[in-house]
Amino acid sequence: MVVSARATIRPPAPSKIKILATADELFYQEGIHTVGVDRIIAGARVTKATFYKHFRSKDLLIIAYVEGRDRQARDWFAEQEREADDPKAIVRALVDSVNADAVQPGFRGDPFINAAAQFADENHPVRVAVTAHRDWYAKHMEELFRRIGHPRPGDAADDLILARDGALAGGYVGDPIAAGAALRRALDRILAES
Incomplete structure (x- = not known):
């Protein structure tokens, strides 16, 4: 059985997409250094564990x-x-x-x-x-x-x-x-x- 490359590519988790979208907005609007991880977590409405599962830092x-x-x-x-x-x-x-x-x-x-x-x-x-x-x-x-x-x-x-x-x-x-x-x-x- 041949498995296509397309079948092995998984879309990003919805929580990861929310984190990235929140970071994109906040980093652009307010500056990278002024926006902390806790603010991104709150804005994305994810847990700290979920954040660090997707981004170690x-x-x-x-x-x-x-x-x-x-x-x-x-x-x-x-x-x-x-x-x-x-x-x-x-x-x-x-x-x-x-x-x-x-x-x-x-x-x-x-x-x-x-x-x-x-x-x-x-x-x-x-x-x-x-x-x-x-x-x-x-x-x-x-x-x-x-x-x-x-x-x-x-x-x-x-x-x-x-x-x-x-x-x-x-x-x-x-x-x-x-x-x-x-x-x-x-x-x-x-x-x-x-």
């Missing part, structure tokens, strides 16, 4: 949070690429998405930059997870600009990522409309180089 939960945000970003790009074969449309959709997020209530900037800012040691597992995401993101953006036909796709990716980071920070601490307009102008300049 808060650091492991934080890494799962960062990796979950990474999966969301990868899924977003995968969906965009299924819907549009035009890489210019994808980078424009990215800018539109950043601008739409920045004006939402509860917007707190980039979750990866926020997480990295709370861990000074670049070798800490949380920083390693953030770096892995940003490395993937940069390579993915470079490939999009390569498909667009930009003469320097790596530089174009770097320029847009820096503008995006600035718009996310500016949208949080300043005027999100102005930050979004600046991000759109930056993308227009980068695309004009193609």
